[in-house]
Amino acid sequence: MSKGDRGRERAAARRIVEQQKAADRRRKVTIWTSVGVVAVLLIAGLIGWGVLANQEKKTDASQVSTPSVAVDEGTAFAVGSGPVTVDIYEDFMCPICHQFEQQTGPAIAQMVTDKKVTVRYHPVSILDRASNGTQYSTRSAGAAAAAAVDGKFIEYHNVLFENQPEEGSDGLDDAKLIELGKSVGLGDTFAKAVDDKTYDSWVTKVTETFSARGYNGTPTIVVNGKKVEGPNQTLPTTEVFTQAVTAAAG
Template identity: 60%
Template sequence: MSKADRDRTAKARKIIEQQRAAERRRKVTIWTSVAVVAVLLIAGFIGYATVSGRDQGKLVIPGAAVDEGTAFAVGSGPVTVDLYEDFMCPNCKNFEATSGATLRQLAGSNKITLRYHVVSILDRYSNGTRYSTRSAAAAAAAAEDGKFTELHDALYANQPAEGSTGLSTATIVELARSAGLTSDRFVAAVEDGTYEPWVTKATDTFSARGFTGTPSIAVNGKQLTGPDDTVPGIDLITQTIDRAAG
């Protein structure tokens, strides 16, 4: 074999080895990618099961709940005002800012029974963290410690934006602590999602009663709306309360 032939053979052998090495690298890359995807899928499934599965737990109805176990009452007046809210709802925060104090005052003077219904119709706006459900469940736990309104107000004062991940469970616990909720029972209920199935039940009741959005207000069982089905202002609400009181 001439030197030229040997050179061509060596060059061909080198090319073949390079191709084989490239093929080995390609296979390693493919299998690595497959392994990464598999790990992500498994992790995602576990995460989904952990989050979504909490709603499938045991239904625990808060002892403080009224109205078929779906609400928390302030005051004991002759006229009942039902307020349906979602802690992720910006309109609910606006309603609380404009009307909440007056309703709380009427309840405090026992002119009305103000019943708060916390529901979770906006979970889809918290990037999979189910903030509406978690915050409502925390409020239920607060009610069991006699501090529903304290956490209710703190959650609205620190309301996350729609489309965000919402407040973490740890942040909710910290907010609650600043509102005077420090019991181990409360913290455990929030971290374990004890009342999350209850929130689902309360939301189902909300829908079954014909409500479709938050905030929704009813006076003595009759839904009250403003012009063109808008959220009623406090003047209309108080006028309706006065008429109902006779």
């Protein structure tokens, strides 16, 4: 083979190598371009999902009918006008809540009359699981909210505890909740709110706030921001509760 032929072969070999390198570069560009496109689409998808999720949250929030008379970030109903604030978180199916009302309710009512306390009642629904799927805790709290809007919260609150169903039962049906409302002077607007479940989603919001504040059991009694309990986290006696109010009043 002549020198000229060998030179042409080497040149041809170099061209093949260069062509392969160029092809490799094109493949790398194509791969990274594809990766870039996928990344952009993924980011755009995540942004879109985030926007949609936020819209859904806003929609959910807009579906909550907060009672016009609710206080404390729309989570409670105030009774009384005294300087000491008492927050009571309760579930209308909770037997211990009923016990506290029977035991200490009269003392609280007297403190309200004497203008010593402002009591903020927070109806929560942590015992829906204990009513065989009827969601009694939510329905009764929603009915109490309707009663509050019509100016009869404490009256309805009291009659609910007087007629408290057993934990683990179906609870009272809506017709009975309306009947109890009529017994304390509530009328058609109250009945419609119960039938339409106007405030049931609000009860869910109040229960979520209850949990977010670090509480997990009912009744939870708080006096001027301080949780009040008996020994070993038991239900406070009337004496313990009264001492807490007295201490808070200074």
